[in-house]
Amino acid sequence: MVARLRGVRLKIERAKFQCDALENEIKAWVESQRSHVAFEHERDTGWHRLIVRMDADPDPPPMWGVIVGEIIHDLRSALDHTVWELVIANKGRPERNRNQFPIFSHPPKRVADYTKCVRGVDPRAQAIIEGLQPYTRPKRATPELIEVLGGMSNIDKHQTLHPTVVVASRINSANVDFAPQGLHRVAEMRWDKSLGQPIRNAELWAVRIEPPETEVQMKVNLQIPAGVAFGERYPMEVLKLNELVTEVGRIVDLLEPFASK
Template identity: 25%
Template structure:
């Protein structure tokens, strides 16, 4: 059962393999320079990225293909389940999602199947904003967005292996090691730390002391999240959902 859904996941995962390869090939060329500055009135270090070449256009296209296959896997499973019920399979037969709980419940109750347990099963995913299955709703939103615009990624620093802050008198104020970076509101990497005084300098080797990655842009749910671990997490969530479909059919009366 649900072989079509599993094939869609398999294809989506192959796109993830291709995406990882494309990203790695780009980053291994070190197509960027980094500049570091700190806020003299605070404790924030900002790392600015300057690209010598743009990220390959294939990255958002492969990402979109993976997203679509994973979203479609849920629709395939729902279609097959409704068929097993003897329900109506038409162009409106999709895996239900919703922006909020009331609308989501209404969508589940509107599924054209004679079996109430199927409607309850689909409702149990809670694939709406704030529900336990929010990631499946987020996948749906990504798929819709990709149908209208390119999901343009951003290249940025994800972590710093080593950075030294030196006071104006030449004394080392602190050494930052193995520090994960956050993002400011416009997508620049930043580190919040203590011990920075006006006039301090920062010693930092961009080639050996930083880890650079590719992130989602300014989008809902996955804003500035690293692309590869995020899409892998989504794939795992979809695989788990299809497993639930399988168990539901095998165990129901």
């Protein structure tokens, strides 16, 4: 370990410790909740719906949002701290409110907005940092981990990250056995294609049968695990926080050789 990055590594270690402790606490809480799948039939429209309902209080402890904010702060600070030390290692003088690890989802409208962040950093390290920018992969299907980190960090500066219970797995027609009674026609199906959604009264899957009064027997062929997610624009389940810790550690590993001058 490069001595000047010791503080950076300690922040990452602290974030990892917090993640593991929070993950265990959330797992115990989720397992203590009582949830079940309800079947609903709208006779006027013909929709038959599978709904997740929770019998216990579905609101997780708000303190978890504060803890996640601390984890996010440590990780964001670790990246900014690394850039600070890279400037010093390159015989430069870091500038407060300027030098920081840039996280740009889109190419900067003003080049100066980006270059001020890495001013004084070895050009080879600058090239690595630029290659990590989300905007260099415009066709990405999901947000980059550092993109999520930047977004959550900005939110946490102004408000508490709100924890929300979510359904953690996808569901589709292959997971459901449904047996309409008598002559019928399947007019339409729908299901959530995302990785999760709020668990209270969450519609998992639905089918519209004609005629609308047709009775249908349904059975779900999978367990429906629940998780807890944080954030708004890019909700992140707590299990993903450990991936974020690993990613920040990987970035620091890439830049560490330029901090040893």
